[in-house]
Amino acid sequence: xxxxxxxxxxxxxxxxxxxxxxxxxxxxxxxxxxxxxxxxxxxxxxxxxxxxxxxxxxxxxxxxxxxxxxxxxxxxxxxxxxxxxxxxxxxxxxxxxxxxxxxxxxxxxxxxxxxxxxxxxxxxxxxxxxxxxxxxxxxxxxxxxxxxxxxxxxxxxxxxxxxxxxxxxxxxxxxxxxxxxxxxxxxxxxxxxxxxxxxxxxxxxxxxxxxxxxxxxxxxxxxxxxxxxxxxxxxxxxxxxxxxxxxxxxxxxxxxxxxxxxxxxxxxxxxxxxxxxxxxxxxxxxxxxxxxxxxxxxxxxxxxxxxxxxxxx
Amino acid sequence: xxxxxxxxxxxxxxxxxxxxxxxxxxxxxxxxxxxxxxxxxxxxxxxxxxxxxxxxxxxxxxxxxxxxxxxxxxxxxxxxxxxxxxxxxxxxxxxxxxxxxxxxxxxxxxxxxxxxxxxxxxxxxxxxxxxxxxxxxxxxxxxxxxxxxxxxxxxxxxxxxxxxxxxxxxxxxxxxxxxxxxxxxxxxxxxxxx
Numbered sequence: 001x002x003x004x005x006x007x008x009x010x011x012x013x014x015x016x017x018x019x020x021x022x023x024x025x026x027x028x029x030x031x032x033x034x035x036x037x038x039x040x041x042x043x044x045x046x047x048x049x050x051x052x053x054x055x056x057x058x059x060x061x062x063x064x065x066x067x068x069x070x071x072x073x074x075x076x077x078x079x080x081x082x083x084x085x086x087x088x089x090x091x092x093x094x095x096x097x098x099x100x101x102x103x104x105x106x107x108x109x110x111x112x113x114x115x116x117x118x119x120x121x122x123x124x125x126x127x128x129x130x131x132x133x134x135x136x137x138x139x140x141x142x143x144x145x146x147x148x149x150x151x152x153x154x155x156x157x158x159x160x161x162x163x164x165x166x167x168x169x170x171x172x173x174x175x176x177x178x179x180x181x182x183x184x185x186x187x188x189x190x191x192x193x194x195x196x197x198x199x200x201x202x203x204x205x206x207x208x209x210x211x212x213x214x215x216x217x218x219x220x221x222x223x224x225x226x227x228x229x230x231x232x233x234x235x236x237x238x239x240x241x242x243x244x245x246x247x248x249x250x251x252x253x254x255x256x257x258x259x260x261x262x263x264x265x266x267x268x269x270x271x272x273x274x275x276x277x278x279x280x281x282x283x284x285x286x287x288x289x290x291x292x293x294x295x296x297x298x299x300x301x302x303x304x305x306x307x308x309x310x311x312x313x
Numbered sequence: 314x315x316x317x318x319x320x321x322x323x324x325x326x327x328x329x330x331x332x333x334x335x336x337x338x339x340x341x342x343x344x345x346x347x348x349x350x351x352x353x354x355x356x357x358x359x360x361x362x363x364x365x366x367x368x369x370x371x372x373x374x375x376x377x378x379x380x381x382x383x384x385x386x387x388x389x390x391x392x393x394x395x396x397x398x399x400x401x402x403x404x405x406x407x408x409x410x411x412x413x414x415x416x417x418x419x420x421x422x423x424x425x426x427x428x429x430x431x432x433x434x435x436x437x438x439x440x441x442x443x444x445x446x447x448x449x450x451x452x453x454x455x456x457x458x459x460x461x462x463x464x465x466x467x468x469x470x471x472x473x474x475x476x477x478x479x480x481x482x483x484x485x486x487x488x489x490x491x492x493x494x495x496x497x498x499x500x501x502x503x504x505x506x507x
Contacts, residue, residue, distance in 0.1 A: 022387050029369075068363075122368070156338060286369070
């Protein structure tokens with residue numbers, strides 16, 4: 001009798017693991033109208049992205065970012081984004097098991113320390129704005145390398161290493177003498193009622209840009225407040241402080257306000273104020289209004305407004 | 314220095330690969346999603362195109378937090394059709410994932426009744442082995458919901474003893490075994506959903 005019950009209840013311990021492969025798809029399209037200075041710009045674009053994944057019998061999941069097709073809406077007026085296909089397709093592969101993932105890729109981004117929180121509006125509304133007198137350079141941390149992500153208790157840790165920063169060729173010699181490396185580290189953990197993220201990145205280029213970033217997020221009853229700080233040492237030294245507040249109204253409308261103050265060397269401080277209001281209209285569609293105001297620019301426009309609609313699936 | 318860092322990465326990867334903190338990491342990521350939003354979660358690594366799609370989905374999500382399940386659509390599921398509910402004839406919904414999971418879990422045993430309309434599965438009498446045929450048990454599964462919820466399934470185990478020349482109920486409750494069976498069906502349904 002006992003053996004019979006053990007036989008039935010043993011189903012609870014029986015492993016039903018089996019290899020399972022899947023192709024996932026997602027996409028979005030948008031049309032945006034921007035008013036900046038004397039220009040009224042119209043941009044149309046969208047993209048579709050495929051992902052590949054499978055789960056091995058031993059529980060390890062393997063995934064790869066597949067091909068994506070699309071045209072961005074944040075291109076320069078008169079030229080736009082002409083890259084329809086994704087030249088970086090299949091450039092990354094991720095192995096995950098037990099909460100730890102390891103990504104091997106040729107277009108990995110490890111700009112972990114770019115921790116500003118003030119950029120709440122889309123890139124389209126910033127098109128054509130004048131360059132700030134203080135513009136912080138944190139370096140370009142995208143290339144061939146590895147990225148590791150895992151949890152240590154309530155903390156989530158990420159480590160990235162590029163053996164060849166700036167190159168996305170899918171076949172490379174890791175030990176080539178001309179390679180320029182870069183390293184980055186980030187950790188997020190709860191600190192009382194807050195969540196804090198601290199990150200550090202450095203490259204091995206001749207200018208050796210070192211960037212430290214941190215941000216904190218706090219959930220209020222009415223919304224979320226975030227504060228960020230970035231410090232970069234390289235060809236120019238500077239800091240960027242930012243803050244943002246986001247909330248959702250009862251009718252599905254979301255509002256976000258962001259502020260960024262950038263101070264580089266002895267240049268005048270540049271301040272950016274961004275506002276984004278969006279509302280879902282059902283069936284994966286939404287409408288939105290973005291505003292971006294920048295003071296202390298070298299030349300060019302200081303404010304821009306964009307209105308747009310997007311749909312997604 | 315490069316080689317040392319590479320070796321450290323590989324060694325560290327091997328060590329943490331054997332750790333079992335999958336659920337903890339997912340919990341951490343979800344907490345960060347609620348604060349930063351899925352697209353801007355500092356611990357999620359997504360490409361620029363994926364980020365643009367993510368932001369479009371976030372705007373269209375009625376202000377609700379975006380979850381991993383809402384980000385992409387499985388082509389396999391699209392081809393098979395909606396797997397989250399079945400409707401047979403008159404409105405009588407039975408969650409398809411719980412149904413398939415129940416059949417899968419009970420597959421080692423002979424099935425006597427499998428009624429999709431009523432969401433009811435009953436095994437035939439299960440005898441231990443040829444050496445002990447004086448005891449037999451039966452498993453019943455009832456799916457009570459059209460959605461994949463933890464209380465959407467009920468299990469019952471009945472056992473009988475052969476006394477004299479009759480099979481008589483042993484009058485016992487098998488709460489633990491029924492609970493384990495329910496948990497396993499729910500786990501299997503979640504695996505099927507993924």
